[in-house]
Amino acid sequence: MESIVCNGIGKIYGKKQVLKDINLTLEKGKIYGLIGRNGAGKTTLLSIMSAQNPASEGTVTWNGENVWENRKALDHICFSRELSINLYGSGVSGMKVKDYLKTASYYYPNWDQALAEELIKKFELNTKQRINKMSKGMLSMVTIIVALASKADFTFMDEPVAGLDVVMRDYFYHKLMEEYTETGRTFVISTHIIEEATDLMEEVVMIKNGEVLLKENTQELLERSYHVSGLAEVVDQATEGYERHHEEKMGRSKSVTILLEEGQKLPEGYDVTIQPLNLEKLFVSLCGMEE
Numbered sequence: 001m002e003s004i005v006c007n008g009i010g011k012i013y014g015k016k017q018v019l020k021d022i023n024l025t026l027e028k029g030k031i032y033g034l035i036g037r038n039g040a041g042k043t044t045l046l047s048i049m050s051a052q053n054p055a056s057e058g059t060v061t062w063n064g065e066n067v068w069e070n071r072k073a074l075d076h077i078c079f080s081r082e083l084s085i086n087l088y089g090s091g092v093s094g095m096k097v098k099d100y101l102k103t104a105s106y107y108y109p110n111w112d113q114a115l116a117e118e119l120i121k122k123f124e125l126n127t128k129q130r131i132n133k134m135s136k137g138m139l140s141m142v143t144i145i146v147a148l149a150s151k152a153d154f155t156f157m158d159e160p161v162a163g164l165d166v167v168m169r170d171y172f173y174h175k176l177m178e179e180y181t182e183t184g185r186t187f188v189i190s191t192h193i194i195e196e197a198t199d200l201m202e203e204v205v206m207i208k209n210g211e212v213l214l215k216e217n218t219q220e221l222l223e224r225s226y227h228v229s230g231l232a233e234v235v236d237q238a239t240e241g242y243e244r245h246h247e248e249k250m251g252r253s254k255s256v257t258i259l260l261e262e263g264q265k266l267p268e269g270y271d272v273t274i275q276p277l278n279l280e281k282l283f284v285s286l287c288g289m290e291e
């Protein structure tokens with residue numbers, strides 16, 4: 001089975017360790033959601049997995065081959081980087097969209113020009129416009145076109161919907177699913193708009209402070225995540241022995257998030273309210289601010 005494997009990836013910038021011992025396997029034919037707070041290390045990880053940035057420690061392999069400076073492996077991997085103010089001053093910023101897309105078409109051996117043109121039309125992009133004259137949403141559209149038209153087996157997208165209006169976000173999710181269903185490519189999508197994208201994610205990879213906090217089938221994760229609230233002492237009794245997170249106290253009441261472990265059932269016989277959590281709320285529970 002085609003896969004990308006991160007083996008003990010670490011990244012240090014100056015004195016700061018931004019990724020620590022990342023061990024991750026990405027399988028062919030899945031959509032992964034990569035979520036983490038600002039600065040958690042998502043972009044750094046995607047750039048290392050696509051060999052755009054060297055790791056300080058560890059290796060990334062595609063089908064067992066190190067991806068670093070490996071043209072054969074990189075033909076199968078696309079990281080369509082966010083076009084942003086960061087690129088201003090670089091060669092890319094003054095480019096016309098059509099020239100940027102032409103460069104991408106040379107780079108990716110399976111480039112699908114018909115798909116690129118379909119997306120250009122749907123997004124109503126003027127391809128004669130220069131990158132540095134585009135709005136944030138338009139820049140996202142260009143990165144989406146490169147990602148989808150690359151037809152790379154492993155395609156990474158960093159906040160692809162940033163700046164897109166709700167109509168365009170909806171179109172993107174639809175097009176992504178269509179592409180995924182037709183081709184069985186693997187997508188890794190980092191996003192801060194978690195709720196909207198939950199249904200797309202077969203697996204969720206949560207990054208916290210440069211480490212993988214969890215990697216799990218999204219549905220299974222949600223089926224074991226609950227919010228328990230009520231009188232503080234009753235909540236404490238009801239949740240004893242469970243994996244607990246994010247306790248919040250309000251006067252005599254409290255709430256806590258519990259994650260059921262294998263074989264564990266929900267607490268019974270206590271006067272508490274138990275509600276399932278959505279992915280966004282679970283994320284806040286696991287990665288939110290410390291009390």
Ligand SMILES: Nc1ncnc2c1ncn2[C@@H]1O[C@H](COP(=O)(O)OP(=O)(O)OP(=O)(O)O)[C@@H](O)[C@H]1O
Pocket residue numbers: 013018036037038039040041042043044045
């Ligand atoms: N080129 C760089 N030089 C120094 N530090 C960097 C560099 N790139 C990223 N960092 C630092 O690495 C850490 C992780 O950044 P990264 O961009 O990977 O996070 P992220 O999870 O993608 O965040 P966001 O959601 O805000 O985009 C941050 O502390 C950031 O300041």
